[in-house]
Amino acid sequence: MSHIEKLTNGTTGGPVFVYVKDGRIIRVTPMDFDESDAPSWVINARGKKFSPPRKTTLSPYSFAWRSMIYSPTRLLHPLKRVDFDPDGKRNHTRRGESGYERISWDEAADIVTSEIKRIKREYGPAAILSTPGSHHLWGHVGYRHSAYFRFMNLMGYTSAEHNPDSWEGWHWGGMHQWGFSHRLGIPEQYDLLEDALKNTEMIVFWSADPETTSGIYSAFESTCRRQWLKELGVKMIFIDPFYNHTAGMFADKWFAPRPGTDNAMACAIAYVWITENLYDQEYIKARSVGFETWKDYILGVEDGIPKTPEWAEKESTIPAREIKALAREWGSKKTMLAAGGLGGWGGACRAATGGQWARLMISLAAMQGLGKPGSNIWSTTQGAPHNSDFVFPGYAEGGISGDVDNSAAGYRWVYRMQLRPTRSSINSPMGQHIPRLKIPECILDGKYEWRGKGFCGQSIEAQLHKYKYPADGYPEIQMYYRYGGSFIGTMNETNRYIKAYQTERLPFVVNQSIWFEGEARFADIILPACTNFERWDISEFAGCLGYIPDSTCQVNHRVISFQKKCIEPLGESKSDYDIFALLAERLGFYDAFTEGGLTELDWVKRMFDASDLPQHISWDDFFEKGYFVVPMPDDYKSTPALRWFAEDRKRDTPDWGPHPESQEEFGKGLQTTSGLIEFESSSLKKFDPEDEERPVFPKYIPSWEGHHTTPLYSKYPLQLISPHPRFSFHTMGDAKGSWLNEVKDHRVLKEDGYYYWIIRINSQDAEQRGIQEGDLVKVFNDRGVVICAAQVTQRLPPGTVHSYESCADYDPLGKPGESADRGGCINILTPSRYITQNSSGQAPNSCLVEVEKKER
Amino acid sequence: MNKWNLVIDIAKCHDCNNCFLACKDEYCENDFPPYSAAQPRHGHRWIDILRKERGQHPRVDVSYLPLPCMHCDEADCIKAAEGEAVYKRDDGIVIIDPLKAKGQKGVVDSCPYGVIWWNEELDVPQKCTFCAHLLDEGWQAPRCVQACPTGAMEFLHVEDAEMQRIVHSEELEVWHPEYGLEPRVYYKKLYRYTRWFISGSVALKDVDECAEGAKVTLKNGSGGVLITALTNNYGDFRFDALEAKSGQYRLEVDYPGYQQRELRVDLENSIDVGTIFL
Secondary structure, three states: OOOEEEEEEEEOOEEEEEEEEOOEEEEEEOOEOOOOOOOOOOEEEOOEEEOOOOEOOOOHHHHOHHHHHOOOOEOOOOEEEOOOOOOOOOOHHHOOOOOEEEOOHHHHHHHHHHHHHHHHHHOOHHHEEEEOOOOOOOOOOOOHHHHHHHHHHHHOOEEEEOOOOOOHHHHHHHHHHHOOHHHOOOOOOOOHHHHHHHHOOEEEEEOOOHHHHOOOOOOOOOHHHHHHHHHOOOEEEEEOOOOOHHHHHHOOEEEOOOOOOHHHHHHHHHHHHHHOOOOOHHHHHHHEEOHHHHHHHHHOOOOOOOOOHHHHHHHHOOOHHHHHHHHHHHHHOOEEEEEOOOOOOOHHHOOOOHHHHHHHHHHHHHHOOOOOOOOEEOOOOOOOOOOOOOOOOOHHHOOOOOOOOOOHHHHOHHHHOOOOOOOOOOOOOOOOEEEHHHHHHHHHHOOEEEEOOOOOOOOOHHHHOEEEEOOOOOOOOOEEEEEOOOHHHHOOOOHHHHHHHOOOOOOEEEEEEOEOOHHHHHOOEEEEEOOOOOOOEEEEOOOOOOOOOOHHHHOOOOEEEEEOOOOOOOOOOEOHHHHHHHHHHHHOOHHHHHOOOOOHHHHHHHHHHHOOHHHOOOHHHHHHHOEEEOOOOOOOOOOOOOHHHHOOOEOOOOOOOOOHHHOOOOOEOOOOOOOOEEOOOHHHHHHOOOOOOOOOOOOOOOOOOOOOOOOHHHHOOEEEEOOOOOOOEOOEOOOOOOHHHHOOOOEEEOOOOOEEEEEEEEHHHHHHOOOOOOOEEEEEEOOEEEEEEEEEEOOOOOOEEEOOOOOOOOOEOOOOOOOOEOOOOHHHOOOOOOOEOOEOOOOOOOOEEEEEEOOO | OOEEEEEEEHHHOOOOOHHHHHHHHHHEOOOEOOOEOOEOOOOOOOOEEEEEEEEEOOEEEEEEEEEOOOOOOOOHHHHHOOOOOEEEOOOOOEEEOOOOOOOOOHHHHHOOOOOOEEEOOOOEEEOOOOOHHHHOOOOOOOHHHHHOOOOOEEEEEEOHHHHHHHHHHOOOEOOOHHHOOOOOEEEEOOHHHHOEEEEEEEEEOOOOEEOOOOEEEEEEOOOOEEEEEEOOOOOEEEEEEEOOOOEEEEEEEEOOOOOOEEEEEEEOOOEEEEEEEO
């Protein structure tokens, strides 16, 4: 009988044990701790002791990894599009339609590097566009901020900048009310679990579904905490157009406002609090500015429209009496506002109304004494007891890139790693950039202007900075070095991306990808990469950090895992690092890229040495055991988030920011000019007090695509919401022959043997359209058509339909970009319009569609 | 002697599918002779998850019923199989021998729970084994239980008498007791899946307020009082765990200062009667 090895690895959904037999992975499981692992924390509250289970939880997609590694769509060899000839006819417009032929690594590397050299020679390095997907495997050496940035910065390139897709409204709106730019507008969450267990009476989950979105990367670590709170009798209210899965388990009451009208409901709650004196007047007076003027808006003094519950009922469909009942209960109980799934975030922030929503959430929390015991913005996903002193980096600290411009490497990690930073003048604020949401416009129109480079965390003002493509003196794009294939599923109005591929304005496309899916099918050359189970790496459970400082306070135990190379790369696939090294060799910077020949395992060892791990465990023991549980300090002292602010003390939490430059006295007050919560935003007032789309005070502004936008609404009467998906992590885990396709609530297998994406529709809407459970339907608007399987439900009110974003594959029934997609890329239908003219974020949840039964 | 039993809490399952996916991970393309042959990559559901929505927007709930092999003590599949191809181990686990069962499609049809799957390629019936190959190596629970993040699944190694005591004290039920097959899988709060509710909300029309503390009385069709409840601060009430298709009911709503209202409900399914205005 052959020997089974039990190894360790890491995933976006948690650290894992990996069982390997005869060079094949046979099993992937969560981790159980043993007696030698550090003890778990204990919280004493209301006469009870709370301590988490001695194991890790794991997200559904992580259980599907084996099916993705041994996937029928794995790219096992370099490929060249059959009708692509770099020295002759390129047939650009055939991208996405013609087939591929196998070529050798030598041929592939020669074609790619000779094109890079030609383009550099003729146009300069900025003519090379590149961007990876957001959630690029797991492991700090191989991550996109690490090996990818290191290579790209040495080669030189124009980066397609990522918009803060999960933060949007908090980034473009919330930040102007309370700062937190170093967190992109969302708040710190330290020790709020203990605070809630001791003090909280009610939690309002507003656009929050932690059982689905897991905070981020933290699997089901917080489920037991919600169960504890429930056992203590903490009431849980849910406001979400969809009766989401956290609601399904915990809701005492569900409100389903019409999408985009949450803000009317929020204004009406404030109206009740003001008129019935149910808010913390002393706190508002001492800890905020501009409330009195905003109060005039709420009471209707300013515009003649009192924001009464009756007014809000007309907008939101929620009965006025229920809004009043909610406001009164909230105003009289110590309440945590779980706005979004992380403490911030939420589908409501990815909408035309998202910026105002985030601001109104902050406003409501402020009116209830934000930061006082039991009263905060807290989504139950962060804020577990946490050892913030133990240094192990997050992936956003740049890994081996030392990129101090585009990652958080400059905070501490670049020095600890003793790295020479890799920087590119193009990939710096003064260079050239393209917003990834506008890649098609940049390529097809050759010009674009916008504000805010992408993630704008340097300061509150950074997002106001104006950019244009091409930047002065820089070239237009000649080559697209794409990593992965996600954008047709994850960006908006995505038939645009297909048009951008099928143009002569884009002479060369290379895609480095693990699977043959989505955009990979539009490349001229495909470079096959391997998964993180086929190479060495190191990482931590939920360890992103960067713009989510101490993100590991989501998990119940900090677990650092050694990601062992479990199997050899399948076929001829290679690790990203090795692919980059191969190209670097031909481009003359191999030594600079590998620092004189370092392997991935060498980098892992260097990362281990640069962290605090060696103070607790030897390299040999870590190598053998494969993981380490970070102990809590014996003298751990809880410092609840924003308590210091409520009590007007100097900040005592371990938060990383804001930058000292932005404060009168560092560590005192918020990052805003006043240091207080600004109902009247000083940064917006300075920028453009006349901006009606993003006013100085938070307001209810109807969506630019919603129930008020007749005649569009009469043509497309269903409002589509497309939240972050439940079973996949964006496109990770979907399609590609994954077992996730078998999950009944993820895809539906039809008679034709195809697994269709799901759209959820209210029973009345379905009946009116003759649609029954499981029927294939056409979901459409002027932007395109997507074929889905209908799930007929009462989890949605009439008029709203629900389909998760992030289908991994694109499968047009006819000509790409012009025909219906049966893959399920619902984002083909969502608007590409920015939240506001000056808020360069996406608004997929402001979308009107019609659904009809698909006839054979 | 101790035998294995699985207890599933319906109230703690939210359909994350970790059990289903962990089962795929364990069995797809993995042979564990003599316990099981590999599960095909697609198509089988050795643990199936059934969904049930109750009520109507905005007062709904959704429950899920994870359905593995029941490992019945009086299993029909054992009787249906030829040549002892299906057998019960001393620890209660029912195993289909992947070699002896070859070609025996009748085993699939014998199970009233529908939890035995036909492997076309290998020509063999297959199902959940409670991960017997792992238990025999010393594991304390099968993959589904290990994977469950909500505590919805509990795997018990106890004597049958002790299990019956637990069944009684924790009010556990079996799925389809009328089959009489003595399953070793038990459910907690099964009413959320099998029984129905009547819900609604009470409001005061003249002041447009939710009627908190209204007394709602549920009576049977002939007027006998079954249960009373007080509405919460949103005016909401719910009578749960009613027998399915149990016919005519009457609702009476009383609130001081307002005229009594009565409604008749024919329980064709779980129903939300909407807002009752006084």
